[in-house]
Amino acid sequence: MTIFFISDLHLHASRPEATQAFYKFLTEQAASAEALYILGDFFDAWIGDDDDAPLAAEVAAKLKALSESGTKVFLMHGNRDFLLGQKFVRSAGAALLEDPTVIDLYGTRTLLMHGDSLCTQDTEYMAMRQQLRSEAWQAQVLAQPI
Numbered sequence: 001m002t003i004f005f006i007s008d009l010h011l012h013a014s015r016p017e018a019t020q021a022f023y024k025f026l027t028e029q030a031a032s033a034e035a036l037y038i039l040g041d042f043f044d045a046w047i048g049d050d051d052d053a054p055l056a057a058e059v060a061a062k063l064k065a066l067s068e069s070g071t072k073v074f075l076m077h078g079n080r081d082f083l084l085g086q087k088f089v090r091s092a093g094a095a096l097l098e099d100p101t102v103i104d105l106y107g108t109r110t111l112l113m114h115g116d117s118l119c120t121q122d123t124e125y126m127a128m129r130q131q132l133r134s135e136a137w138q139a140q141v142l143a144q145p146i
Ligand SMILES: [Mn+2]
Pocket: 008, 040, 041, 078, 079, 080, 114, 116
């Protein structure tokens, strides 16, 4: 069995060829896999699960179909789509992973991360990241209409 790890697809309505390539990957490769791990920045941006843009619903439906066909789907936040929430995750038939997460990959402990938390010398980014990832900031932003 195969397990796929992908990240940084940066899906966006302005790049339909990337979205189509992803759909092709789902049907031609991921469909026969044991699991698909999407390790962040799956979307180029995410400002709340209440965004009713067609791309999000379409992608969720494709992932849900994959999940229902027997491939486990895991999602991790990236530095651009860290507001992806449970509503989207559920609609995609996926499970949300903490960053970092350690999995047992065929007997080998394997660390999964998006990677931006390792940019420790970029102190401005680290300070911003701390704010963006705080519950208070996220609650305040997500309470705003799209
Ligand atoms: Mn990233």
